[in-house]
Amino acid sequence: MLIVLFFFIIGAFPFIGSEYSLSLLILALYYACLGQSWDLLKGYCGLLSLGHAFYGGLGIYISLGLVVKASLPIFLIVPLVFFCGAILLGSIVFISERLKLSDIHFTLLTLIVSQCALILFENWRFLGGNGGFFLSKGLLSIKKSFYFFLALSFLIFFVSWAILKKSSLGLLAFSTREDPKVAESVGVSLKIVRTFFGVLSGGFMALSGAFYGLYQGSVFPDQAFSNVQSLVCLAVAIIGGSGTLYGPILGGFFLAFIGEGVSYFSGILPGFHTFIYGFLLLIITLYAPQGIFPFILKIYNKFFRKLKQSE
Amino acid sequence: MSFLTALFINGVLTGFSYSLGALGLSISFGVMRFVNFAHGEFLTLSAFIAAFLLLYFPFSIVVFLMMVFFSLGGYYFYLLFVRHLLDYSNDHQFIVMASVGAILLGAQHIIFGCDVKNIAVSWAYDALVFESNTIDYSKLISGGVGLSLIIFTHFLFNYTLFGKALLATAQNFEGAELIGLNSKRLQAFIFSFSALCTAIAGIFLATFMSFTPYTASFLTLLSFMIVQLSGFGNILGVLIGGLLVGVGESFASLYVEGSLKYLIVFFLFSFVLFLRFCFMRK
Numbered sequence: 001m002l003i004v005l006f007f008f009i010i011g012a013f014p015f016i017g018s019e020y021s022l023s024l025l026i027l028a029l030y031y032a033c034l035g036q037s038w039d040l041l042k043g044y045c046g047l048l049s050l051g052h053a054f055y056g057g058l059g060i061y062i063s064l065g066l067v068v069k070a071s072l073p074i075f076l077i078v079p080l081v082f083f084c085g086a087i088l089l090g091s092i093v094f095i096s097e098r099l100k101l102s103d104i105h106f107t108l109l110t111l112i113v114s115q116c117a118l119i120l121f122e123n124w125r126f127l128g129g130n131g132g133f134f135l136s137k138g139l140l141s142i143k144k145s146f147y148f149f150l151a152l153s154f155l156i157f158f159v160s161w162a163i164l165k166k167s168s169l170g171l172l173a174f175s176t177r178e179d180p181k182v183a184e185s186v187g188v189s190l191k192i193v194r195t196f197f198g199v200l201s202g203g204f205m206a207l208s209g210a211f212y213g214l215y216q217g218s219v220f221p222d223q224a225f226s227n228v229q230s231l232v233c234l235a236v237a238i239i240g241g242s243g244t245l246y247g248p249i250l251g252g253f254f255l256a257f258i259g260e261g262v263s264y265f266s267g268i269l270p271g272f273h274t275f276i277y278g279f280l281l282l283i284i285t286l287y288a289p290q291g292i293f294p295f296i297l298k299i300y301n302k303f304f305r306k307l308k309q310s311e
Numbered sequence: 312m313s314f315l316t317a318l319f320i321n322g323v324l325t326g327f328s329y330s331l332g333a334l335g336l337s338i339s340f341g342v343m344r345f346v347n348f349a350h351g352e353f354l355t356l357s358a359f360i361a362a363f364l365l366l367y368f369p370f371s372i373v374v375f376l377m378m379v380f381f382s383l384g385g386y387y388f389y390l391l392f393v394r395h396l397l398d399y400s401n402d403h404q405f406i407v408m409a410s411v412g413a414i415l416l417g418a419q420h421i422i423f424g425c426d427v428k429n430i431a432v433s434w435a436y437d438a439l440v441f442e443s444n445t446i447d448y449s450k451l452i453s454g455g456v457g458l459s460l461i462i463f464t465h466f467l468f469n470y471t472l473f474g475k476a477l478l479a480t481a482q483n484f485e486g487a488e489l490i491g492l493n494s495k496r497l498q499a500f501i502f503s504f505s506a507l508c509t510a511i512a513g514i515f516l517a518t519f520m521s522f523t524p525y526t527a528s529f530l531t532l533l534s535f536m537i538v539q540l541s542g543f544g545n546i547l548g549v550l551i552g553g554l555l556v557g558v559g560e561s562f563a564s565l566y567v568e569g570s571l572k573y574l575i576v577f578f579l580f581s582f583v584l585f586l587r588f589c590f591m592r593k
Contacts, residue, residue, distance in 0.1 A: 048402040050348075050409065099588050103401050104346065108535055112577055115532050119574045227528040231413050234406065271420025271524070278413025285407050 003246075010151050014144055024260055026147050026215055029154055032252030033208035035236030036161065040201040042234075043243035044170065045194045046177035047093065048107050051114030052233040055085045055202050057224030059209030061121065064133055064219055069126075074149075074214075078207065085206025086199040088113075093198030097191040118225040135217035143215050150211040157204055162245055173197055177243075228274050235281045241291030250293050255280075317444035318561050324446070324454030325519075326557020330549045331457030332516050332530060333537035334464065335509035340535075341544045342468070342481045343501055345393060346404040349412035350509070351531030356415060357381060357513030358522055359423045362430050370432055377510045385506025389499040412527070419524040430517040453515040458550070460508065465546045477501050478544075529573070536580050540587065555583065 010029070014022055034056060041047045059081050066072045066080070092113060096106045122130050164170045172193045175183040184190055213219055223229065232255065240251020255277070262276050284291060336350045347353075357377055364373045396404055434452065438445040468474040480487040480497040488494045520526075533556065540555070541548025559579045563572035 042402075046402075048405055050405065099585075101588070104405075105539070105588075107402075107405055108532075108539065111532055112536070112581060115529065116574055116577050119570050119577075123569060123571045123574075222525075226525075228413065228416075231409060234409070238406065269421045270425065271417045273417070274413050275417025275421065278410040278415075278417060281410035282407065282414065285403070285410065289403075 007155055010154075011148075014147055022144075022147065024256065026150060026212065027260075028253045028256035029150055030208060030212040030252075031232065031236050031256045032249045033150070033154055033157075033204065033212075034233040035240060035248030035252050036157065037201045037205040037208070038233040039237040039242055039248050040161075040197050040204070041093075043237060043247075044173040044177060045197050046103075046180070047096075047194060047198075048103060049110040049230075050107050050227075050234070051110035051112075051230055052205065053227075053229035054110075054114035054117045054225055055089055055205035056209030056212075056229070056233075057117065057121075057219070057221070058088070059085055059206030060213030060216075060219045060224055061127060061133065062206070063210035064135055064213055065127055067214070068133075068136055077210065081206045081210040082203040085209075086203035089202025089205070090195050090199035094191065094195045097194055114225055114227075114230060118221055121221040121225065130221065132218055132220040135214070143217065146211050146215040150208060150215070153204075153207055153211065158245075158249075165245060169193070169196070174243075228277075231274075231277060231281070235277050239280060239284050239291055241293030244291070244293050247291050247293040250296070251291065254292070312441040312444055314444055317441065317446060318565070319558065320446055321450060322558035322561030323554060324450040324557070325561065326554040327454035327457040327461075327550065328450065328512075328516055328519070328553075329457075329533060329556050330461060330537065330553025331453070331508070332512040333534040333549050333553065334457075334461055334546070335505045335507075335512060336534040337538045337541065337546055337549045338464070338505035338508065339502060340538055341541070341546070342478065343397075343498065343505075344481070344543075345397060345502075346401055346408060347505075348405055348408035348531065349415055350534050351527035351529065352412045352415035352419070352524075353506070353509050354513040354516065354530050354534075355522055355524055355527045356419060357510040358430065358517035359419060359428070359524075361514045362428055362517065363423075365430060374511065374514060377514060378507050381510035382503040382507040385503035385509075386499050388506070389502035390495075393502060394495070394498075412531070416524055416527060419527075423524065425523055425525070427521045427523055428517075429519075429521040430514060432518050435518065447519060449519040453518055456511065456515050457553070460511065461546060461550055464504075464508070468546060536577075536584070539584060540580065555580065 010025070013025055017025070034052070037055075038049065038052045041049050041052075062081050062084055063077050066077050067074075092109060096109055101109065121127060127133050172183075172188050175186075175188055176190055176193055180190055236251040236255050237248045238251070239254060240249065241247025258276065258280070259273060262273055265272050288295065332354060335353070336347055339345050339347045339350075360380070361373050361377050364376060368376070396407060399407070432449065434448040437448045439448070439451070466474075468478055476487070476492050477497055477500065479490075480492055480494040481501060484494050484498070487497070516522075516530075537549055537552030537556065540552040541550075556576055559576045560572050563575040567575065
């Protein structure tokens, strides 16, 4: 019930809210998307990726590049972007499972890929190089529609996560997270299950990146592929609650609002964002590894139980 | 001396300096199995503090002060923080240290700013000249320091009784305790030694490389790759990884410009690691 109301508010927001609050909301939605797709690997399959910003950045670059250089229509770009992200992350997960890389090596592999992408896009003059890449002016007028695209894809993915989590495939993934060796010995194919989730995660990441990039109208390589952006993906999911359905959404809204509040200071103190994100993540990982979602759930339950008792 | 020989020697010296950068990680990650993901941030931290201290003190005193700071800091950082993390899984350590790294990165950005800096030493612009080719003194000195410190560490860990005690505590904490070693103290010593190596590495890398707080992620990745290639606990192997990076980088700069040479280095490294996984599986 609450979640339907939430989506109703998100859908109706552009007609009632101001420009500023809309940009804040789309940032929160984008963060929630990042957190959810990161959580598909860590929270479901137990694979820690520290270079997840790469797929979002790739989505931004592909969509902007195709719109500006090839002037393709949007409905062609969407499947293409999804396909690119899915193929890349899927093949990385597949290779690491094929070679039976340990957890440290998988994490380093994702990190290497994102660092390579950073160097590549910084030097690629065709896509603007170090100076960033911009959308032409004509498209900026319809940027509100990309908000709806992002919200719609968020809704679709949210529903499919909810179904997936209850399905047997979700349970298979959870079994690989809890104990890969036991899962393998009872006949779960780690390769297939994890690659499937890798494909979904990469595709969703690239897609949300594409809509956010089209809304923003600009992209810079050192922002799109930086380690700080990867850390944001991680922080959103872990602060919200890894492995839960609502956790990353909660974390996304939380971090976006915190970041907005902090940016009041960051005019004076650049780098304050990174400091705060790291600090929050450290506190949460050390003292509440389950994230804030179970905590809020507890309060919610207590509150409603009291209401029921008073009735 | 021909051009290619000079290029090769420069590459070797740069490589030894990179190995020096990875040495601290090789001790904490290879020997203690502690995934220190904030390694690059610690390197830039030492470079920033050294650059600040150089305004007031001569170079040798700065190096001495930094060694004292970092080894004491490492000792207490272990006792207060790292000790509790050692029981966690690798992933958990990654996340905790990534957030520590983010805190350090933000703090360095706030305190020291985002300007490109380097450590100005008196020999920064001198070079050995052979006909038309040159070898920088700064690279020569950093490479020499790296080589000697790594060989010293290798002998310390493998040929002295004290070093063997250190290795024993790192491999089996309780077992070492049973045969009468003070495991906690010795592990704290390993960590403080790794911090000391990190301090020296940060200073000497910064004498020929300019840096900002955001160089840290690159240094972290490079150090991790070097340690991966050399294998766990193999201190001398760090030299080989460093050589691969240094020589690869200097020959790649013949063909491509700017930071693209690091792309070639990363590809080369991934390829070698791939071969190592295919044929040298433990």
